[in-house]
Amino acid sequence: MTTTSLAPAVSTLTIGVRRGGIELLQFMRDKTSLIFTFFFPAMLLLLFGAIFTDSYDLPGLSAAQVFTSSMIAYGVISTSFITMGVGIATDREDGTLKRLRGTPVTATAYFLGKLILVAALTAGEVVVLLAVGVLVFDMPLPSEAGRWVTFAWLFVLSVTSCGLLGIAASALVRNSRTAGAVLNVPVVALQFLSGVFIHPITQLPDWMITFASVFPVKWMAQGFRSVFLPDAATTFEAGGAWEHGRIALVLGAWCVVGLVLCLTTFRWTSRRD
Amino acid sequence: MTAINVRGLRKTYGSHHAVDGLDLDVEVGEVFALLGPNGAGKTTTVEILEGHRRRTSGEVTVLGLDPGHADRHWRARIGIVLQSTSDAADLTVHEIVRHIGGCYPNPRGAAEVIDLVGLTDKSKAKVRTLSGGQRRRLDVALGIVGRPEIVFLDEPTTGFDPEARRQFWHLIRRLSAEGSTILLTTHYLDEAEALADRLAVIADGAIVAEGTPATLGGRATAEAVVSWSGGHREHAADPVALIMRLVAEGADLTGLTVTRPTLEDTYLALIGEAR
Ligand SMILES: Nc1ncnc2c1ncn2[C@@H]1O[C@H](COP(=O)(O)OP(=O)(O)OP(=O)(O)O)[C@@H](O)[C@H]1O
Ligand SMILES: [Mg+2]
Numbered sequence: 001m002t003t004t005s006l007a008p009a010v011s012t013l014t015i016g017v018r019r020g021g022i023e024l025l026q027f028m029r030d031k032t033s034l035i036f037t038f039f040f041p042a043m044l045l046l047l048f049g050a051i052f053t054d055s056y057d058l059p060g061l062s063a064a065q066v067f068t069s070s071m072i073a074y075g076v077i078s079t080s081f082i083t084m085g086v087g088i089a090t091d092r093e094d095g096t097l098k099r100l101r102g103t104p105v106t107a108t109a110y111f112l113g114k115l116i117l118v119a120a121l122t123a124g125e126v127v128v129l130l131a132v133g134v135l136v137f138d139m140p141l142p143s144e145a146g147r148w149v150t151f152a153w154l155f156v157l158s159v160t161s162c163g164l165l166g167i168a169a170s171a172l173v174r175n176s177r178t179a180g181a182v183l184n185v186p187v188v189a190l191q192f193l194s195g196v197f198i199h200p201i202t203q204l205p206d207w208m209i210t211f212a213s214v215f216p217v218k219w220m221a222q223g224f225r226s227v228f229l230p231d232a233a234t235t236f237e238a239g240g241a242w243e244h245g246r247i248a249l250v251l252g253a254w255c256v257v258g259l260v261l262c263l264t265t266f267r268w269t270s271r272r273d
Numbered sequence: 274m275t276a277i278n279v280r281g282l283r284k285t286y287g288s289h290h291a292v293d294g295l296d297l298d299v300e301v302g303e304v305f306a307l308l309g310p311n312g313a314g315k316t317t318t319v320e321i322l323e324g325h326r327r328r329t330s331g332e333v334t335v336l337g338l339d340p341g342h343a344d345r346h347w348r349a350r351i352g353i354v355l356q357s358t359s360d361a362a363d364l365t366v367h368e369i370v371r372h373i374g375g376c377y378p379n380p381r382g383a384a385e386v387i388d389l390v391g392l393t394d395k396s397k398a399k400v401r402t403l404s405g406g407q408r409r410r411l412d413v414a415l416g417i418v419g420r421p422e423i424v425f426l427d428e429p430t431t432g433f434d435p436e437a438r439r440q441f442w443h444l445i446r447r448l449s450a451e452g453s454t455i456l457l458t459t460h461y462l463d464e465a466e467a468l469a470d471r472l473a474v475i476a477d478g479a480i481v482a483e484g485t486p487a488t489l490g491g492r493a494t495a496e497a498v499v500s501w502s503g504g505h506r507e508h509a510a511d512p513v514a515l516i517m518r519l520v521a522e523g524a525d526l527t528g529l530t531v532t533r534p535t536l537e538d539t540y541l542a543l544i545g546e547a548r
Contacts, residue, residue: 015375018375098355102355104376
């Protein structure tokens with residue numbers, strides 16, 4: 001018996017990574033959410049691409065590139081934020097959280113597992129969307145390494161900020177059945193306000209752009225456009241430039257806000273026990 | 274050494290006192306059973322001891338620590354079987370047992386624990402396909418996979434078939450022999466009698482009686498009922514003396530029975546008094 005207290009605790013990192021594995025396994029076995037998560041943004045992209053076929057009078061810029069970058073932003077948000085929020089509400093309801101609460105699993109290890117899940121799902125999502133863009137709409141993929149570096153840090157910051165905000169938002173959700181609907185409200189509103197579906201964003205009223213600039217969505221969409229669109233397309237941006245520094249700053253700030261929120265608002269159980 | 278120490282525990286929900294001044298001591302290595310009617314406050318008490326619920330007032334220590342401020346090292350030393358669960362539906366029995374075991378410093382092997390609860394042939398089955406009793410056995414497996422020093426079991430054998438129940442009793446005795454402290458709640462008095470070193474009856478959030486299965490509520494010293502042919506029945510504090518007298522009187526003693534109150538009789542009497 002005494003050996004229990006003598007053996008060193010399993011590290012939070014180890015448990016977090018194992019949680020990530022188990023989360024992925026569970027997600028893969030839930031066919032409905034799998035299909036919805038992966039194919040809904042792909043379907044939207046197919047529809048948008050089929051409806052808006054006109055090109056811009058800018059050499060090397062096609063509507064397909066614009067919509068693919070926008071849909072990637074959309075896909076990243078819905079996969080990281082919504083999947084996270086709904087997933088935690090479900091875990092709270094079916095007793096997964098209570099089970100873990102009674103073991104040495106820490107909140108950090110649990111969050112880490114969830115972040116691994118949403119990062120993997122989001123990466124898969126991006127691959128599906130790029131495949132649609134390239135195969136269906138003949139979108140050229142960027143060849144410069146620099147653009148893929150931008151893509152990499154943008155991806156990490158986006159998934160982290162949206163994931164952490166999803167954890168925080170799960171505290172507002174009463175039950176898992178309504179979670180999807182509740183969480184989609186800010187997401188869909190912000191996507192319109194941030195010009196994800198409307199290009200160029202400069203068509204939006206100034207106040208709207210100013211408002212949207214406070215939130216991560218506008219900067220994510222702008223960032224993904226900077227990866228996949230030619231530099232000349234900066235003329236369509238609100239700031240007339242890709243503004244990488246500002247994108248990193250805003251997303252980084254939201255990561256911090258998300259972390260603080262999720263550490264202060266996270267609840268293991270739903271009832272006021 | 275006490276494993277669990279509770280003084281003046283209170284828990285209120287609104288104006289309702291779910292636990293109302295409860296005292297409890299459980300020694301290390303003891304098997305302790307909590308009995309009591311539905312809504313008596315058993316689950317509330319046990320979940321406060323597990324660190325799942327906050328208490329309104331009172332003092333609680335489990336393994337020397339306040340469960341309300343416990344850390345992961347303390348959690349590694351306790352095992353929990355909740356009253357009802359519905360998690361991990363998409364995983365197999367082996368997957369979830371191995372995963373939960375992997376969170377503890379010195380776990381039992383997954384296959385070993387699954388075998389201990391008699392689920393070996395369901396090892397590869399999805400949790401959602403398990404029957405009620407099988408699901409319950411899985412909960413027990415998950416509660417003991419981390420080699421806990423204290424195991425809390427809230428109505429662990431609900432839905433067990435008679436054979437599984439016996440197997441479970443055997444498991445509890447084995448855990449106890451290995452030095453674990455066991456706190457369990459149950460509505461089965463035969464189970465409490467078979468397993469518990471000591472037991473307590475809770476009614477309306479407070480303990481109304483406490484003792485060993487043999488002595489609870491004055492059971493050992495309660496009057497026995499002696500009955501014999503011809504429909505004769507007599508209460509006697511000392512049945513042996515009565516029988517000697519009857520023999521001396523030459524009474525017809527075919528069909529002689531001597532019954533002490535069962536644990537169930539004692540329990541029902543205690544609950545009746547508390548009402
Ligand atoms: N979260 C809660 N909110 C409000 N009331 C509660 C809550 N949990 C328990 N109660 C109340 O506290 C009382 C004790 O409940 P508890 O679950 O501890 O009983 P129990 O002894 O475990 O009963 P059972 O044998 O049915 O499992 C009940 O009256 C119950 O309604
Ligand atoms: Mg109960």
